[in-house]
Amino acid sequence: MRRSALKLGISLILFVAIDAFPKRLERSVDLNEQHKLEWVCICDDLWPLSYILEIEPLITEAKFKGRVRINVTWTEGADKISLHVHPDLQISHSNVRVTRLNDVHVSDDSAEEPKAPAPVRISKTERNPKKLVIHLDQMLRRNVICEIDITYLGNITTNGTSDLFMNEYNDVNGQKHSYVATYLRLNNARKMFPSFDELQYKTKFQLILRRPKNMTALSNTPIEKSVAVPGEPEMMQDHFEQTPEMTTYQLAFVISDFESIVPTKHANTIDGQELQVRVWGRKDYVEALKDVPDKIITIVNYLQEYFNSSIKLAKLDIVAMPTYTATKASDNWGLMIFKEGELSSPLVWNMAYELTYQWIGQYITPYRWVDASENKGLNSFLASMTTMDINPDELKGKWPMNILYSLYYGYGKAFGANRRTGIIRDAKFAKIELVFRMFYYILGKEDFKTSMRHLIQSQSTTWPGVAEGRGTRSFTAIDIYNSMKYVATKSGSLPRPLTIIQIAETWIDQERLPLVTVTRNYNNSTITFSQKLYVRETQNPLNSWESSYRWNIPLVMQSRHKWNNSDYTPKAWLLKSNYEQNLNIRDIDDKDSFIVVNPEEIGLFPVNYDSHNWELLADYLQSPTFETIPTLTRAKLLHDSWNLAYADELHFKIALNMTLFLKHEKSHVVWEPFFPMIDHVGRRIEGSGVFGKFEAYLRSLLKPMYTEACESPQAGEPSWKAHLRGLARYFLCGAGYEPCISEARDQFKKWMADQEPDKGNPVANEFICPVFKWGTDDEWNFGLERVIKFPRDSPERKQSERTYLLKTLAGCAKDPAKIERLLYVAITRRADFTDADIHLIFTMLTGSSNGYTTLFKFLYDHWDTIKQRFAGSMNLWTGIVRSATGFFNTQEGYDMVSKLYAERRSEFGNAEPFVIEAMENIMREMKWSEKNLPVIDQWLTDNLVKPLVIDKDMQQYWKTALACPNREINDATAPAS
Template sequence: MGRTTVFLTVLAAVLFLGSVAAYPKQSARQKRSVDLNEVYSMIGSYRLPKEIHPTSYRLELQPFIKEGKFKGRVKIHIVPTDKTDRITLNVHPDLQISHSDVRVTQLDSSPTKEARPSGMLTVNVARTERHTKRPWYIIHLEQILDVQDLYEVDITFSGNITTNATQGFFRNQYKDTSGQEHFFVATYLRPNHAQRMFPCFDEPAYKATFNLSVTRPRNYTARSNTPVEKTEDVSGEPDIVWDHFAQTPQISSHQLALVISDFESISPTTKVNEMNGKSLDIRIWSRKEYLETLQAVPDKVVKIINYLQDFFNSSILVPKLDIMAIPMYSASQASDNWGLMFLKESELSSTGVWSTAYQIAYQWIGQFATPFWWSDSLVNEALNSYLASMTTLEIYPDELEGKWPTTALYSLYYEFGKRFPFSRINGIRQDATAAKTALVFRMFNYTLGNDLMQRSLRRFIHNQWREKSRTFFADDIYTCLNDVANESQKLIPDLTLNNIAASWINRDRLPLVTVTRDYGSGNITFSQEVYLRDRPQEPSEKSKYTWYIPIVIVSQAQLDFSKTVPTVWMMKDADRSLTIKDVAANDSFVIVNPEEIGMFPVNYDSRNWGMLAKFLQGPEREKIPVLTRAKLLHDAWNIAYAGDLCFEIALNMTLFLKEERSHVVWEPVFPMIDHIGRRIENSCVHLKFEAFIRSLLKPVYARLGEIPRPGEPLWKTQLRGVTKNFLCKAGYEPCIKEAREQYKKWMANEEPDKGNPVAHEFICPVFKWGTDDEWDFGLKRVINFPVNSPERNKSERTYLLKTLAGCPKDASKIKKLLAETILGKNSDFTDADIHLIFSMLTGSATGYTTLFNFLSENWDEIKLKFQDKKHLWDGIVNSATLSFNTQDGYDMVSELYVSRQGEVETTDAIIEKALKNIKEETQWSEENLPVIERWLTANLSKEDLDAIAAASTATTTMAAPHAG
């Protein structure tokens, strides 16, 4: 799912193994409503003084759309909570204020005080100032304001409509089919862009009502959070009118929304269910020519609203919901303001449910109830991701089959199992944490029950309604869950959901649970340690943390996967292991953590693994649900990769795949094929491993069929694509033949630089298995790529360059590319291109070996070439030395180190680090390659083994594709 994400998003993407370059995307990465990478940078920014709170805004806006300007007036009612002689507001430096027109007035006193005869009293303004370092506008007064009295601040202002970005009060345009240009203006006020449009208290916790009035062209429509109450003519302006909107509920400044456009709308054919005698009015808006594309959206939205209303037992508490498909919408995330949402056209027209449900969930948690500060928005995102998944499973479960929770969860296992999580891309840390938090809610749903989750979140919403501020801290949600759990006696004493959640969320690690059965005593022991996938695995690191872990057990005698209440909890601060009476007979297996209830892989003793492997090959295999079958396969391979399980056991767990029909179970197979394949590529085992891949995948490809059928499910299309891709990489001749035939059509084109007609899936096989001429043609397309061409996207060139470097098995092709880009004088290749090439070459043994030889042979020339580009010199040394994983590789790098020691300041440290890494990787190879080879030899057919023996006589640089 995906950037949620779906997280499925979300986090989907975001975190999927980037090494599998041609893996078909399951869904676009879904952006969250509040971009955490942006707002987390604001946490340390200056906050407004706390002496003043707003209660209401009366805001008048007059946009001049074609001129790109606006002017306005705002009257803010405020109440001092402490004595002060100044009023501090947020005002962006670009917003112009008429200082002489700033007025402060004391309004009528409260009924308990004596009323003034005039009803109002002017408060003299001594001076105004703009803070030099903060976006503050400070009004200095000649008197101290009375605590708890009501005052009005009256400010006139003007500004420029944003035309180069989707933020603040922005303008954009689109062209219709006749070429006519249409302008529109809209707001995007998150996270702190309201101050670009009007003076305000621009922090989430400051809530107030808004009475908004705007001018618009008579032939346009204005929409805001609430309906229009009244429309008036503008004196002397026959083509302009005033729209006065109904007062909003109390909202934060960033929740205010406005769009003025010539968009048209459609309504659903069904109605939102009434709540408290009222029904929510739904309208979907877009440019006229796009409405046909959105015909199915209104009824989909009604289904989502009805599900969430029932879930929360609450409406969104505003009378209408407008959802706008915004053309040319460049914001990285949707804007889900209360009663008025803005989405990209492609997002709203998507046939899926999840992404729409994710945005709509914000109407309750995010709009009705608002995070107190941006640091609390992470739990908001995570909870809405969970709710979107629940909604989708109810409305259209096929959409998430095989994606939730596996897409995010497998990526989290991969990232958190690294030696240094997020060492390359720190920006995904918040995405990963949000994904992990969503899975914590899923864990609670299993261990406490869906009914308890629903009752807890209903109570949370109803509690928010009773609180005037309607703001929450992250911990408030867990507290509400905890209260209901205690009332239902679903928690053991001294265990709180707040503490359980914290043990999972606040760490960049996940646990590994090892299950050891004592078949003599009848006991079963569970131990926990940090899950590490990469070497080295220092004992101190593996014992660094502990978690609260729910232990759910299913035995072979009772394969009931509906019972998800934990048998026992492993406690965070207790011993790392606990022992209970075994729940299964000696000749029966157990499965711990079925359906991925918790975020942890599970290792077993070899006897239990053996019984599992045997059962999965039997006729009752499908009594184990697909997600649990996938988990068993995924855990076995990854734990073996980490060195905690014999590879023979992990490979035995693949034997049932020849009968496996579920795409969900195949999901973890492809990343592991890729990872193991890269580790053993430079060994004698690799030809056998490729034969194993072909034998594994050919039946799958045959069942799927080569040609997609109309109306086939999305999973089938995706599985066919990834299966074909891996068969091509493994030298499956029919696939390679098709790729080369498609590629030849491009080569025959008289103007090949006008466009690339070859599907991406065919490029890599051609560069890997094809001729020098085919590869040279690709290189020429990169060199001749048209600059500033409206028809060609630069990403096409990037993809070609990546595959030119990363796919060939022929060292001569790579050497030619390096000579052209590094030693050549071709200005078509930038420093970024060269870095990309280095990065891609580390992905294959042919790549990094050729790069190492090239560096060794041309050391002095390359050093001179990069003498003023330290980043490139360090990059080539690191890429050329770091990836070896055999003793031969260690010897090669060691020899280079001795011969070149002390020549360049940073080089020694880079190579020393590489040598240490190679030594660790070599140990992995020495431990596992003999085991893998023995298993492959025992399980491959005689035909495959004979073909491998024949292929082994070929030269190492001219490996040929294998027959199907």
């Protein structure tokens, strides 16, 4: 699943839609689309009433024959018809017919009698790259119904998963099998048939497919009848039941020789029907899918109860498709398509996420693609809640903290996430997901469920004032929030006049996050709350417009003496409208009791406290009863304190005190944020005299976690075990823990002893970096040789293996001589190293002081040679200058960069702004170091005076908890103290 840390960066596509029909209330905000969308408005007063679509795939020719009959009506008089048509569809003028039908809807004030069906003369047809325009000889009046009948020829896609595509797979005997399927999101339906290919055009479809007798056809609805094709004994024609009203992108079918299996459990009857579920796959893969049908039934039953609704279809077919290359499963209404590995996975989240779309996204659909952002974020949250209820261990320690931490890092950039660093589309969706989680706590579990039921029920009927069949079962982002508003109004969950929409807008529209500061007055028993923009990095003063960011923030609070895990409703609100005012309330506990604001990360914001409250928290966390503070809250307190210290918002002594309880902490959820934080802080202080003490402190905390590596991935063990094992080993190796280094080198020797080392890498990735960091020249040179001799076109070796080797060669080496050699070889032997390789080396060298210092000296000493080498590549030139100058944080580094700038000022070219920026950044980093390094040094000195012995109880705990399954645990596996 997609819960790994987000690497933030995005390109926004603004989609503005215009239509001639009454508009619903929509948000006037910049929302991301899911994909790039070619949008062309039909812009005629024309509406489809129904489709009859016939498709005959010609597999050997990679083409298909098609015929579409569309019943349409006009809302105003017109003499032309415009349809979305892709240029690939071959349509001749003679194969386009228009017939006026006798079933005419006549307005009440008209005396016109219905006319018999009659052809309508076509004066001409006109094609442009995106439309087919049919010009009629006569003006047709409003409410006239016509049938558009078009016969055409199209191409089947053979090099991807889009529109109507075809692919092959080999069975265990090597025999090839073909299949044909569709992927019509977002606007790919026009590649398969002329249509009204926009979301607002929702109508019924009748699908007719021609297929070989030895194959099976699936679509949104069951087959109504199958008939033999006259004159073609090997062919059948399947007529599917008419669909409910839906959009063109929802239409789907698969023609294949796949086999099906059914669940042993039954879907609960709801809305008077029982959903029939079948899972399909190639014959050789069906055994791997045997547990999938019952898992689907479990999730379907959960969601049916949650929404108090069926998906409104009689059946659901789910296909495991070989060689399926779409980035996302195809969640078509009643027919879903997955990659084989995704469908056979025992995990719940991905299946829950895709199944949720059967209700919110298929039964009710986004009114515009801009509404898909809220749709995706909401469904992601609902899938997480479903997973937590069905299989809580799956997300334990991963959700919501991992995605929230990534948002903190991304949105906390000094220059703004969207302008300087960018954010990928998934970051926007992740933020929306967590906003819904926040509303879940604000409303309460049952009221939030009620709001989801209200959303589906309220959008299941035709909008008032719109003719039947137009806009049915569609929702905008505002409809989601209105459903929550409906519940909040009834329950009184929000203080008046605050609304759900007002809250949502401040969180979703602003590409930043707030920092809430809590200051307790222990003399008069009051608490003061203030908010400001959260910036994690040292920076210049904020611009005035950045300083004006404000949010509507729920203040959920708990305290030592009044902790209540069943009550997470806000005690107060810090409002956007109180622009220049802080909020003051009565304290919720006495002065000897700590308070916690935003426990469980209910809101998307870190919290800072006055120093005394931090002291109370640090002291309590070291007490025997520290686990009465819930796990996620302990993780938040640790994460907030270190990030605030990193951002120079909190005294570093407090942040370090907040780590002392870790020697007794048993939850991997709490440990999870500690590793990136020690990495970030370690990079900042590396090269200083403090760093050695810092590594010693890390070894004292992490030694109990050290266990021998598993020889291979262990089936059945929770993913967090392997993850935590790997993290502990990585940081212990990086900090010079001898048992870890010895184990890594022993594993690496096996590769060096291989007579054909370029055929494969037997060493796990986790062992490579320690060897390149602490090992011998021979071991490092062996790695460099493997990069140079890596087989480029070998089907057995993935290029990602070479990339990882190159990353670790550059990023892990401590010896400047090794780094210089790598730079020399990479820059001079251009046949063995691409521009991308050299960029990667520069980037990896910025991760350590040895790396960027050596890179700087290499640039300084070989300036003329490098300038000449990179004369034809401005990106490489600016890349090396930026990487070599931009990461120092000491006076010595500043002197080195400023000297280079003074000597070569006229020679930097386009790289000059990076050098100027680097010197500004170094000055800011120097101020941070001047303030914090003495504090860190003194704290480490005071705490390292104590003997660095391993806590035997914790050692035994972690040895048991992190041991590989089925491996005997004994004292021989324990690391040396």
